[in-house]
Amino acid sequence: MRWLHEKDIENIAIGATVxxxxxxxxxxxxxxxxxxxxxxxxxxxxxxxxxxxxxDWVLPASGMGSPSVLVEKIPSFEQLSAPLQAYEKACGKKTDVVMPIEVGGVNSLIPVAVAAMNRIPILDGDAMGRAFPEAQMVTFHLDGLKPKIVTIGDEQGNTVTIEPIDGFWSEKLARNITISMGGSSIVCDYGITGEQAQKSVIPGTLTLAQEIGALLSQTRTASTHPIEQMLRLLKGYRLFKGKATHIERGIQGGFTRGIAQFAGTDDFSQQACTLHFQNEHLLAELNGKPIAMTPDLIAVLDEETGMPITTEGLKYGARVVVVAFPAHEKWRSPIGIETAGPHYFQYPYDYQPLESLVKEHANK
Incomplete structure (x- = not known):
């Protein structure tokens, strides 16, 4: 039996942000x-x-909306509890286990708070293995499961229950409700049985986040930089090193959207990198050519500390390292690429695995 204590939360917050x-x-x-x-x-x-x-009845709890808005509207305990209570009322089942719908700085930890408040366990796993911007971008959808019931709550005490026909309508309806709620909400959706969770959940992601956080927050004694240690752990790649020179960022359709441009330093001098994001980093271009793309994971880290930088936290002049990691195999399937690949976000590229793109750039 394992329990999450305060130090564990510190590490999960760091690793989940990566x-x-x-x-x-x-x-x-x-x-x-x-x-x-x-x-x-x-x-x-x-x-x-x-x-x-x-x-067992397993229920995800998460935040929806623009991360930029959530910074201004921190949820109360009452707001965190209301969607779970509304979900239980609508489905007639008591929640046995809470889980994260995705891995993220807030969305890995909202269910921890919900679990603590309701004194029920949290599942060591999630439905993305990363963060994605839209509600249907979950492994449950890839496996043919539908949300059926979705409950949404805001800081005013409003709670809305909807019964969408599928994940795409869940995204559309819940997103518009969230916009009406001021751009940020707490959501419970995709309630599933333990049997379904065992088939669809990406396991061990809370533990992995905790390991990454412990690695990055350790006292620097090893000769190897923690970024390099993390890349070994995640079988990832260093794509770029440089300085942020231009950032365009705004709230559109309930998302934080934009691009960030970087000028290369050290080994990457005379090179340029552009990141495209919709809440999450979805495409990285090196010298105008793609080097990593969704559903593979792209992260921006502080050059000195290795600590992750979010899309809303990136500032002009920041010195960063851009890294990427292969997505879980579920996302590299045809339906995974159709659901969250570059064409879905209207980027003009066919999906190519991270490993292939890195090798292609290395051979030029």
Whole structure:
């Protein structure tokens, strides 16, 4: 039996922000919500996917909307609780286990707070293995599961329950409701049985986030930079090193959208990198050519510390390292690429695996 304590939350917040590919919410806000809940209600038990019973009722809890708005509207305990209570009322089932819908600085930790408040366990796994901007971009959708019931709550005490016909309508309806709620909400959706979770959930992602956070926050004693240690752990690649020279960022359609441009330094001098994002980093171009693309993971790290920088936290002049990691195999399937590949976001590229793109650039 494993429990999450305060130090664990610190590390998960860091590691989840790396895996959150620039999105998934501000890690400081997520950390403070989870820490406050644990201090008030006690530590949270963690269960693995293998420990679930077939008939356990597993419910994801997450934040929806622009990360930029969430910084201004931090959810209260009441707002965090309301969607779960509304979901249980609508489906007539008691929640046995809470889970993250995605990995992200806020969205890995909102369910920790919800679990603490309701004194139920949290699942060590999620439905993305990273963060994605839209509600249907989950492994449940890839496996043919539908959300059926979605509950949405805001800081005013409003709670809305919808019954969408599929994940795409869930995204459309919940997004518009979230915009009406001021651009940020708490959501419960895709309630599933333990048996379904064992088939669809990407396992072990909370533990992985915790390992990454421990690696990046350790006292610097090793000769190898923590970024390089993390790349080994995640089988990732260093794509670029440079300085942020131009950032365009705005809230459109309930998302934080934009581009960030960088001028290369050191080994990458005379080179340029552009990142395209919609909450999350979705496309990286090196000298005008793609070097990493969704559904593979792209992250921006502080050059000195290795700490992750979110899309809303990136500032002009920041000195960064851009890294990327292969997506979970579920996302590299035809339906995974159709659901969250570059064409879905209207980028003019066919999906190519990260490994192929890096090799292609290296051979030029």
């Amino acid at each position: 895996l959150g590919t620039g999105g998934g919410g501000d890690p400081y806000i997520g950390k403070m919500m989870a820490l406050s809940a644990i201090k008030k209600f006690g530590p949270v038990q963690v269960v693995s996917v293998d420990e679930l019973n077939e008939n």
